[in-house]
Amino acid sequence: MKAPHFTHKVIKLIQQAERIAERHHHRSIQSIDLFIGASLVKEGALKEMHYLLEPYTDEIERLIETLTPEPSSENWIEPFSMPLSSHAHRIWTSSIDIMKRYNQTFLNEGHIIQAFFLHIPSHPQLEQGLMEIPKKQIIQSVTTARDLTVNLLTNDWINKELQGVVISMVQPNEEEDFLSWVKHQFGERWFETLSGAFQSSSPFIPILKAEEKGKLVGFAAYDVYMNKKGIFGPMGVIPATRLHGVGKQLLYTALHRMKERGYLYAVLKEAGPIEFYEKTCGAKLIPLDNTR
Known part of the structure; x- marks a missing residue:
């Protein structure tokens, strides 16, 4: 095997x-x-x-x-x-x-x-x-999946740019194409979560996209989960682009933006790959009530 x-x-x-x-x-x-x-x-x-x-x-x-x-x-x-x-x-x-x-x-x-x-x-x-x-x-x-916290004051969250990868904010006029891609790549649940970000009257969409050769390869969102402030996620990178540093670049860019908006901490909501966040940004598990 x-x-x-x-x-x-x-x-x-x-x-x-x-x-x-x-x-x-x-x-x-x-x-x-x-x-x-x-x-x-x-x-x-x-x-x-x-x-x-x-x-x-x-x-x-x-x-x-x-x-x-x-x-x-x-x-x-x-x-x-x-x-x-x-x-x-x-x-x-x-x-x-x-x-x-x-x-x-x-x-x-x-x-x-x-x-x-x-x-x-x-x-x-x-x-x-x-x-x-x-x-x-x-x-x-x-x-x-577990919730974690990140102390945003421990880092400036500026990461070395990846060659060939462009990270930028999703724009309101990209809603249809972006959400269609998310639904195809990551499923209905994340599609529904991210759809809410486009319902606000604000022109600012708190979703970052990663593109390689003009094609979407990943995204990271914050302040979209149940419209709660200070919550990071979801984040996704297509399988073919994983292990290339795109996830870290998206994560750091999002945390940097959150820090700029005045947040002291970020909550990583229902994180699946827990160890990735523990190692990449020093995230700490929020303990469950049934453990000591």
Whole structure:
């Protein structure tokens, strides 16, 4: 299987899963190794997961010791240094399918945890052993889009311009063509969200567009979500242009504009690729009420 791109947290998750497997003398990475390995990363939403599982540490350790070993799939998948069990391999394959379904480029921890819970009914012993853990809270914390904040005073948000990429504000007379492109590339939900930006009597549309060779390749909006001020998003870049720095350029330009308008903080609403924002602009997760 060709390896997708991995987030920093997924690399750490794999390393932790392998340490657990070695400590318990597993001949292949077990599905429980992936699950507990995620909580041991202790970063971002996985730190919340760690706190949620902490009261169950002894029970989970006993569960790992008593689980019937899952047979090896004999599949060596990069960047693992040992094979995955047949059940863990199904989880891994499903996580990549979930990533593709969301039209994302990087495999993240949310995809893996979502796939884990998707397949747990087919592993009755594991499902029974994890019956008492706060499954609902873990899913909400790790697998769903989250809100983050950015302190706009920490940076001037001026980024080096990308060669061949032009970023500018969307103009009122571009409404039809722009919204049609958004609907085609990113779906009905973002189309509806961005449509509201064109309903105002103000000639200013708080949406940036990125163009390459005269063609739209991405956008970033702010102050459009439910007409609330200080909220960044949505932002989207077409798959063919990802990993080229267009997303960062759009993000920085939007944050710079928000800072110019006097905002001290920006709220990143329902951000999907959380680690991108954590690393690119120092965004911080807004904690959920059900975690400490």
